[in-house]
Amino acid sequence: MADARNIINHRKPSRFPTRRQVLAGTFGFGALAALARIGSGTSFAEETTATDTTVTTTATTNATAATGTLPIPDLLTATDDGGVSVFALETQAGTNTTLISGKTITTAGFNSTFLGPTIQVTDGQAVRFDITNTLDDETTVHWHGLHIAPSEDGGPQNIIEAGGTWSPATTINQGEACTLWYHPHGLGTTAEQVSLGLAGMLIVDDGSAANAALPTAYGADDIPLIMQSTSVSSAGSFAATNAAFTASGATLKFLVNGMSATDETPTLSVAYSRVRLRLLNASLTDSITVALSDGGAFTQVASDAALLPEPLSITSLRISPGERAEIVLEPSGTVTLRATVRNTTNGTRYTVSMLEVSSTGTDTPDALPDTLNTITDLDTTDATTRTFTLSNSGASMLINGIAATTMDIMDANAIMTTLDAVEKWTITNASTNIYHNFHLHDVPFQVVSVAGATPTGANLGWRDTIEVAPGTSVVIKMQFTDYADNEYMYMLHCHNVVHEDDGMMLGLMVMS
Incomplete structure (x- = not known):
């Protein structure tokens, strides 16, 4: 190297x-x-x-x-x-x-x-x-x-x-x-x-055509929402560890595009009858569940890596750190999106009204397409299979017993694959009460099962980050296409970035 x-x-x-x-x-x-x-x-x-x-x-x-x-x-x-x-x-x-x-x-x-x-x-x-x-x-x-x-x-x-x-x-x-x-x-x-x-x-x-059928006018009917659950210490610094979130004198804040929804609910008024919201959970450790304050349904059209096969009517959406999701609203009057924030043990930190959305639109958009994306199922008949166990020893975070906190450790324990290989991985969370999630660089993956169950909803789409609950396993499959390098590596890791920093990461070499 x-x-x-x-x-x-x-x-x-x-x-x-x-x-x-x-x-x-x-x-x-x-x-x-x-x-x-x-x-x-x-x-x-x-x-x-x-x-x-x-x-x-x-x-x-x-x-x-x-x-x-x-x-x-x-x-x-x-x-x-x-x-x-x-x-x-x-x-x-x-x-x-x-x-x-x-x-x-x-x-x-x-x-x-x-x-x-x-x-x-x-x-x-x-x-x-x-x-x-x-x-x-x-x-x-x-x-x-x-x-x-x-x-x-x-x-x-x-x-x-x-x-x-x-x-x-x-x-x-x-x-x-x-x-x-x-x-x-x-x-x-x-x-x-x-x-x-x-x-x-x-x-x-x-x-x-499917993407064009959705709102695409950035800043008009296509709006990014960067969500951050954070904490400010008594000394005035942002939390960068789990302990800092609950330290004495710490103040929890929920930010949306940099604005504190904790102090005042942000408002958004669009001149169109339909609005696309691109949700990103940029928090360090916390998962965020988004729902309408009245419990009504809204439409999810994309997961992390692509449009979903079809629009999905849902009443809540859980997003772990690093994940993205795209939703579509057609507000009649004003609707409020509410965020429930949960910590690494799935305890509720707080609930906040994160955004009020209203529309002045008089346009009548066409119905959303019945089909947004066609996803070809990867054939894993000859796939390489691997198991990755996520665990912790106190504050040390491990994958297959390894805490990759230096480049020497990364190099010595890199996962080796080859260009165009199809692989099937089982990701197991062996921590007793800590939620992890799993992010793969380079290529998206398809979900085979979650806790033994056939995937549904957004897990039918392409993903690159997925939550893994304590004591459960997620099975995924992917193909490593286009790029190979005998010197530089990709990463696979928990996208609770505190866990990542504490060692829950490995390198991935795609060899030519």
């Missing part, structure tokens, strides 16, 4: 600097007007935006932008470099003094000082991400859910030194319309850096 991949075999103390910046880059002008109406302490937006000259847009051309108090991250506009779309990102540090009165909280973001812009790409598009790290710490940027070569994946091998720039390039090769995201993935530092706000959404359009 290359020496460059072994420079993060230790945990470094946080050295994020303090830098206050004005509101300009992360949220669109429509959101700026809305944020001017928000009371003190309800949003990061007063203090968390970029000072660079990156050009962004608020809503799709010729669409009527949504209004309300919900901040909507801008779309990041690419520049053209010989037919390659170049997206420029810069990690930035800052502070917030409005989330909790009297406390100055250290934050970080992309092109701002909290969260990042939305990147929207299409299948077949040649892209490059120019990422400059202005933090005092090294970092990485992982494209969660993106089918990409391991050398460009942004795992712990792809370190961006303080002051450095990393420019991974690829041709979007997803084959599906989906909602992905980007965030740091350093060894032992992921929870800390994600907790500070280093996260943004990545949307892929596959050009399909």
